[in-house]
Amino acid sequence: MKINLDGVLSTVAQRPCSHFDERPDEADISLLVIHNISLPAGQFGTPFVDELFMGSIDCNAHPSFSDLKNLRVSAHCFIKRTGEAIQYVPFEKRAWHAGQSEYEDAPACNNFSIGIELEGTDTAPYSLEQYKTLTIISKSIMQRYPKITPSRIVGHCDIAPGRKTDPGSSFNWPLFFNMLEQLS
Template sequence: MARWLFLIAGVYLLYRWIKGKNSTKLNREDALKSMSDKAPEILEPEVMVPCQYCNVHLPQSTAITFEQRFYCCEEHLHELDIAGWIGFANWRPSPNYDVRPENIQPDLVVIHHISLPPSEFKNKHSSHYIVDFFQNKLDPNVHPYFAEIAGQKVSSHFLITRSGELIQFVSTLNKAWHAGVSSFLGREKCNDFSIGIEFEGDGESAFEDAQYKTLTALVKRLSASYPNLQFAGHSDIAPDRKTDPGPFFDWQKLKKETEISPKNLPYGVTFR
């Protein structure tokens, strides 16, 4: 009787061993099949981009992006780079410029006003026409006034729109065609040594606070690169031809916000 019990027990143990072995094999096969069914995870390499200002390369995901340009930090976004372009401006290059005379750096800022069509900004957004004008793309068929000026080739370094947007057309290293026949304290040809800043406006209405805020940021940045900049209106350097920026431009506000020295405002801070 005991022999039969041992025999039965042996058969049972052999059955359990065979079953366990088959189960382990099936589990291993299932695991291998599951792994083969999963697509291998491919890690895409991080896109590296150069900082527009310092040229240091950094991951695009960590860069500050502005107009498809990349910056490594806020400070560099607000700098004037070595090519004469401000980082926080919208760049709309104009073909209307010349190289400055040799060894001449800008030491004068000339303030203008412009509106296309005249005073149209009061009714709707129209600063894009100024951009077209400075890029020689103004359509003379859009407005009668455009037909009168479409053939002119002019530019400015900067435009500040009614909303405070800053647009740059010409590098500060080059001279824009903004001053025309002009004289600053006895020095002729002001384009050679000046930076032109256009305020969107018509000379018949006040400028916007947003425009002065942008002007302040711009002047501080320019002054850091070009110490001892002096400031004048177009009417100051071409009094027989021009009246801009006009009686509504607040020179006192400019002086206060930028902390310009009075000696750098040779025509004073009175409305004119």
């Protein structure tokens, strides 16, 4: 899978959203952050994650959505349980996925990171198809952005401890890193 000069993945569905802006320094893309999301919480295969990232979610569609009103968030990519990937924001641009965050004393991780959301929860096992797609996309990202190494692939919980817990205890880091190494 290739990434073009604009930071767009080949062979991945593109759903351009408006929830992004310019990075302060395009040359400083140096962190990959793994997240999880499901809307409503614990429900998979709904249209609501896509609608959230596209800014079109109906906050009256479910009682738990009331706190999403006027929320402007995005991820670079979203990987469904089936392994299907959608790219919302080119990697060259700053997606709004990390919120208040810090990594190795550098604040505002959105400035220098790429965010990938997995359809899931902290406690439900992720599908093998998701790990396969995540591995392929991560490998492509590492080739295009060499400052991202395995040691600079982290969970949302690592950059916002106490505030975020994803991708959670259900994410199998050893499996993912082994798959990443095998793809070399």
